[in-house]
Amino acid sequence: MDVLRAIWSGDCKLENLKSEADATYRRLLCDVEERRAEAKRRSQEMKDIAADERVALLEEGRRAKQELKGLEAEASKVQSALQAGLLTLPMPPDPEVPEGSDDSQNVELRTWGEVPDFSFDAKDHVSLGADLGILDIPRGVKLAGSRNYLLLGDGARLEQAVLRFAVAHMTAKGFDLASVPILVNHACMEGTGYFPGGEEQTYAVPKDDLFLSGTSEVPLTAIHSGETLEESDLPVRRIALSPCFRREAGTYGKEAHGLYRVHQFWKVEQMVIGPNDEDWSIEEQGKMLAHAEEFVQALEIPYRVVDVCTGDLGQGQVRKFDIEAWMPSRGSWGETHSASRFHDFQARRLNLRYKPSGGGKPRFCHTLNNTVAATPRLLIPLLELGQQSNGDVVLPEALESFMGKVLLENPAKG
Structure with a gap:
């Protein structure tokens, strides 16, 4: 993932880290919630359809479940990377602190x-x-x-x-x-x-x-x-x-x-x-x-x-x-x-x-x-x-x- 590579390679500036990773995490979270809602809808539909129609729907549900697991894992990785990056951010110094390198x-x-x-x-x-x-x-x-x-x-x-x-x-x-x-x-x-x-x-x-x-x-x-x-x-x-x-x-x-x-x-x-x-x-x-x-x-x-x-x-x-x-x-x-x-x-x-x-x-x-x-x-x-x-x-x-x-x-x- 681009955000993960940027975090660990240092190509992404720390001040941009939060907004980029946040946006990625929110997008993934929305996808996850949509897939979960879809799975719940399919579960309800299963009650009202004929037995011979359930096979195709069950197969579709299995594929959706695998996709959901992948999205959840990806969202977890982004969240972990975001947290790891944020833990390295320094506290802004007081304006009265003298500038210097060492x-x-x-x-x-x-x-x-x-x-x-x-x-x-x-x-x-x-x-x-x-x-x-x-x-x-x-x-x-x-x-x-x-x-x-x-x-x-x-x-x-x-x-x-x-x-x-x-x-x-x-x-x-x-x-x-x-x-x-x-x-x-x-x-x-x-x-x-x-x-x-x-x-x-x-x-x-x-x-x-x-x-x-x-x-x-x-x-x-x-x-x-x-x-x-x-x-x-x-x-x-x-x-x-x-x-x-x-x-x-x-x-x-x-x-x-x-x-x-x-x-x-x-x-x-x-x-x-x-x-x-x-x-x-x-x-x-x-x-x-x-x-x-x-x-x-x-x-x-x-x-x-x-x-x-x-x-x-x-x-x-x-x-x-x-x-x-x-x-x-x-x-x-x-x-x-x-x-x-x-x-x-x-x-x-x-x-x-x-x-x-x-x-x-x-x-x-x-x-x-x-x-x-x-x-x-x-x-x-x-x-x-x-x-x-x-x-x-x-x-x-x-x-x-x-x-x-x-x-x-x-x-x-x-």
Whole structure:
């Protein structure tokens, strides 16, 4: 079929896909309904005709039934192709989003803190962690292959301290803590916009048709899929602390060094479901970004906020702001947080609606999310920025109550 070939070959522009496939599907549907009506008419006629006349009519009915099956199959194919094509359509970006082709054209909005100028030969987090006896990458690789690691002793305690601080920070902001599955079904991945397109980066469990989630955004957002909430129940503000898994296919060089981009990590994610109100969404995104900035400031990490350009936005993101922490070993900023708003992109795919309090038809919700803390990536600036000339590492005071101390002593300093 021409429409199917156009869809799968890419010859048909996505903006024309819906109208062309819709027209084809409607035509086929009309044909199907006409054939069904004809079959019903013949069935009624059979009652009123002589037995010797029924043979020809029965043969005609069999042919019509076969034609009907063919039309139904064709209509089903067009409908499936239409749905598959529509699932790849991106969300139109906010008019305020800067134009650009990739992350090099993201626009810096502000910075916080001072980038340090060490008076000694500073080490990277891999060397610091090894010297302190808290990080062992070679043995992590031995256990599970590349981009794996072991955090030992104070390294494991530091990771947990960061995550516990993140949870405490967000519960104080009124967010509810949720414990969510890390194995999710295809509908969750598709509903939140990770499928189609993100299959290559996702670990699958084919035997059970489940997938290891790369972020708790997926289960958090999908909790109310297929539901119609009351407007009085909005907004829903939740956080989750969960292990996350990503294949990270196609990343090399400094992106793969040390703890920056690994296959397994922990993350505290903030997620909000709210009303279909653009002004509200814009204001809420600002609040969520502020929550993350306050957290990074408490960790005394210099950072910058960038307005992500059109070419670096995800499929469903209307606007996104990234927080990038200063990482001395990289000699640059490294992304640690992404605050995104989706309008109704995810809600439509998840069929997530609410009843307006003033009456009227149910409307699709707006959804937003943002990182609170992702480890071990945050350990990179914490170790590198806190290093001392004698090999010790001084941690920010905000972690003392969760860590029990702020000094990681170098056992070899003598």
